Amino acid sequence: MRLVLVVLAVTVLGAAAAGATEPAPAVPAVPAQPVETAESAAPPRAVIAFEHFIRRNGPFCRTGASTDCFQRGWRFADRDSDGALALAELTEIRAALLQWTEWRGESLRGGERLGIATGVWIIDSVGLPALFAGFDSDASGGLSREELLADVELDERPLGQVLLDPEAVDRAALAERIGKLSPVLDALLKPQE
Secondary structure (H helix, E strand, O other), X not given: OOOOOOOHHHHHHHHHHHOOOOOOOOOOOOOOOOOOOOOXXXXXXXXXXXXXXXXXXXXXXXHOOHHHHHHHHHXXXXXXXXXXXEHXXXXXXXXXXXXXXXXXXXXXXXXXXXXXXXXXXXXXXXXXXXXXXXXXXXXXXXXXXXXXXXXXXXXXXXXXXXXXXXXXXXXXXXXXXXXXXXXXXXXXXXXXX
């Protein structure tokens, strides 16, 4: 995984898109109107929404500007469009990510599964409420874009490149936010040789 928590939605973009360089493999078809059959139930609505989000934004985030990729993730994550991310919104996205990952199963590449598992493990190890509080610098109960990006400088490069750039990511500040797991984060953000 090449992402920190820069929002669970961006974590998803990173796991599904930022590190991948080849086109995504074929995935199970997503019906416009889910129909349950005796053999298998249709994926939950959250899974379908997540799949559509990844299909529309994953290819863009592999090559597009990190600023634009972040905005796409923000719009997806800010479910109530109030301009802030609430803990409940991030909790919903985490749940949808896990359901989507299970639904995609073996169609996810090994690196994608590992990235998602690592991201969820970091979030769960620190605790989503604690991680949220670490970013909520004004204690408002909602994360603004500025709070979420306090340790990352997005630019015209793709998100994966930005997050691997030590000049663009304040790793010391991120380490403070995640405490004892900071060595894991440091290892994940190290460019591959």
